[in-house]
Amino acid sequence: MMHVIVVASQKGGAGKTSLLRNLAVATHQVHGSTVILDTDPQGSLTSWWNRREDAQPPLVKLELSDFAAGVERLKAAGIEYLFVDTPPSVRPELRTLLAHASLAIVPVRPSPDDLDAVGDTLALIEEASCPFVFVLTQAKPRTRLQMQAVMALAKHGKLAPTVVHDRQDFPTAAISGKAVTEIEPETAAAREIKEVLDYVLTQLRKEASKAERQA
Template identity: 40%
Template sequence: MRTLVVASQKGGVGKTTIAGHLAVMAELSNAGPVALIDTDPQGSLSSWWNERQAERPLFASVDIANLSMHLKKLAKAGVKLAIIDTPPAVTGTIRDVLAVADLVLIPTRPSPHDLRAVGSTVDLVEQAGKRMVFVINGAAARARITGEAAVALSQHGTVAPVTLYQRTDFAASMIDGRTVQELDANSKSAEEIKNLWMYVFTQIHKVDTVRTNVTA
């Protein structure tokens, strides 16, 4: 089992939306079973999951203090991927979650305020010694700042080659426990999520490759 952590100490960057969408896309791509874990006290991800009609992805209620043990139980039960949503500005919880991450996905919106705020998250990930990937979310079409944001983020680490643009279907889908690919699999938003999942899957596979080489 692999663990993907979606983290940012800046609120409102789309962590929950991205976590839910990637989990569904992973299931649709036969990369499951997938288990979602919500460590945010606001419980936005669990509220979204409770609205779902579909049985997958799974949802796992865990005790952060025993997170590693819970993940081992999920792996033993056959779960292939755990995706963990994290709270903003609660460094103790984020540190505990980062400790079990195979890959950390850091969403950020292309605004000066959001870009300035990303440094604290990067510091936590680097302290944990984990691999991280930035993803630009909520971008405006043809806005120059989107490209400028990608350049700025690349100074800190890898930027996903897929940008998620601001569209109403992302918010609409989360209302009733669905995702954009379940609303309209042919939409631009669904294509972006599909491409982001393919990239994230490749990055998690790189983690596997590194581990294999080290073991050999």
């Protein structure tokens, strides 16, 4: 089985691309068989990948007009995980991606503006009947706003129990096209990414088991 993980947020600055590249690298480190796809016209994921010395995980190109066929080709090649970065706006392509997603990850910063913007993203996800999880990102440790955001998001869906905090390790790693788990595997930033990944993989297993039972 191949898992398509779409990272989506209609609010710019939510840490969407940063979360994706760090999760994708961590997945590749543990499982291999991981590729990434950049569908954001800004091309931030592509720019980061071009700075990497390591060509793993590979950056692939798929025609969104024939996305299902592209996914099947990757599956036939033995790929297990496809991480997809998306534009921070409502575009027809996002509906296509969500329709084929095994899971959507919605990064949210603990700010009133970001929490208010979640509804637009959820509307698209629910329209596609796509399972999803929230990940709280770029948080300041031990703040009241963080706790309020946790409670607000938990009312709307599943929330990763680990918060990804605003740490200098993330931009420092990105400068050289790396992920935090490649720089120092035991830092707080690396641990947070690994814990979020464990949660995401658990949700993917649950969704796969549910699909098997329904089949």
